[in-house]
Amino acid sequence: MYAQMVQSEASTDDPEKLAAFQARIDAGEKIEPKDWMPAGYRKTLIRQIGQHAHSEIVGQLPEGNWITRAPTLERKAILLAKVQDEAGHGLYLYCAAETLGVSRDELTEMLLDGRMKYSSIFNYPTLNWADMGAVGWLVDGAAIMNQVPLQRTSFGPYSRAMIRVCKEESFHARQGFDAIRKMATGTPAQKKMAQDAVNRLWFPALMMFGPSDADSVHSTQSMAWKIKMNTNDELRQKFVDQTVPQIEYLGLDLPDEGIKWNEERGHYDYSDPDWSEFFDVIKGNGPCNTDRLAARNKAWKDGQWVRDGLLAHARKKAVKKIAAE
Amino acid sequence: MKNEWPLWEIFIRGQHGMSHRHVGSLHAPDAEMAIKNARDVYTRRNEGVSIWVVEANHIAASSPSDKGPLYEPSESKVYRHPTFFDIPDEVGAM
Numbered sequence: 001m002y003a004q005m006v007q008s009e010a011s012t013d014d015p016e017k018l019a020a021f022q023a024r025i026d027a028g029e030k031i032e033p034k035d036w037m038p039a040g041y042r043k044t045l046i047r048q049i050g051q052h053a054h055s056e057i058v059g060q061l062p063e064g065n066w067i068t069r070a071p072t073l074e075r076k077a078i079l080l081a082k083v084q085d086e087a088g089h090g091l092y093l094y095c096a097a098e099t100l101g102v103s104r105d106e107l108t109e110m111l112l113d114g115r116m117k118y119s120s121i122f123n124y125p126t127l128n129w130a131d132m133g134a135v136g137w138l139v140d141g142a143a144i145m146n147q148v149p150l151q152r153t154s155f156g157p158y159s160r161a162m163i164r165v166c167k168e169e170s171f172h173a174r175q176g177f178d179a180i181r182k183m184a185t186g187t188p189a190q191k192k193m194a195q196d197a198v199n200r201l202w203f204p205a206l207m208m209f210g211p212s213d214a215d216s217v218h219s220t221q222s223m224a225w226k227i228k229m230n231t232n233d234e235l236r237q238k239f240v241d242q243t244v245p246q247i248e249y250l251g252l253d254l255p256d257e258g259i260k261w262n263e264e265r266g267h268y269d270y271s272d273p274d275w276s277e278f279f280d281v282i283k284g285n286g287p288c289n290t291d292r293l294a295a296r297n298k299a300w301k302d303g304q305w306v307r308d309g310l311l312a313h314a315r316k317k318a319v320k321k322i323a324a325e
Numbered sequence: 326m327k328n329e330w331p332l333w334e335i336f337i338r339g340q341h342g343m344s345h346r347h348v349g350s351l352h353a354p355d356a357e358m359a360i361k362n363a364r365d366v367y368t369r370r371n372e373g374v375s376i377w378v379v380e381a382n383h384i385a386a387s388s389p390s391d392k393g394p395l396y397e398p399s400e401s402k403v404y405r406h407p408t409f410f411d412i413p414d415e416v417g418a419m
Contacts, residue, residue, distance in 0.1 A: 032389070034386070034388065034389050035389050036389075081369075084365075084369065085369070088365075088366050088369065091351060091366055092349055092366075095332075095349055095350045095351065098332070098350075103329060104329060104352055105329045160349075161349075164349070168370075307328065307330065307354075308328060310330075310354040310355075310358065311328060311330060311354045313354065313355075314354040314355035314358075317355065318355075
């Protein structure tokens, strides 16, 4: 998902405190920043929320790529609003992570030097305008699958951030579907572009949910702590079941020959993505990993004088104000 | 000196004459920029008509360990709620 393969930390805290903590979570109570929490819970959450925040921020790049080339002023305004939302989502999430005792600059630096990850999906390029439709519809659609249940997560600030994010996220999915629908029902050339976008982004979208449950080693503790609400395969299946009829509605070909309705299971069967590609992208070898990190590093470096200047100005004003009092 | 912008807590008054409500936080160099940023981060969809910003380290908060002494005493004072009192039907609405 936006947070993939988040390593869950074992806890070495006092067993009695751990049991009381688990009882609070089992009773559906929210854990707030100043409450006692196991060191592993704190560490795992920083990693997960941080990765989620980084994904929102890096996720602006593949779409920002098309703002100046949107086909109409209306589409441009919509895309601009969508990308601005992603910045907002990143900020809500960074603030939630900061309540756990990590600073914004620490989080940023860990992204910039590669110690923290962001979702594998944003290491794929956006090659044509139809990709803007496919990203909103498929990528944000996949993100919603994960984010809706996370509104009920045990950590209060994370849950509240997710509630805000989810309110805005359906706009993202819908504008994407609307954009690709326009192309899928347009000229043969436009329809071809729409098909191409779906073909290229289908498997990377499926990878967003992380490795299959059999290979997912970090889930048990995170699920007990209610910071992961469903297994990777559960969410992936839900996404496939929801999306296949939408692809058919658009009149596009299914991007995977393995997709077939399974009457017995009551779900669509589908082919697994190429997991070796997924692990390779996570390791830093996707088509755009280098570009994405370079862009974030450049933005951080180029913005340094603005951050410093505004802070120097604020300090100068504060000193003058004290002197005047 | 550390050069991270301070953290501000953001409070927004919604459309319908309600009190300002805490909506989240953000970093900004000063109050003026905090209000500008809050407008962009927290009112993109008409969520508010007024913004308060307070630097986070100026907020004093009760401690979770004081939960008992602070709030338990009120649990036994059911007579503070109107439903404690039976009013005969004949009396009508009260």
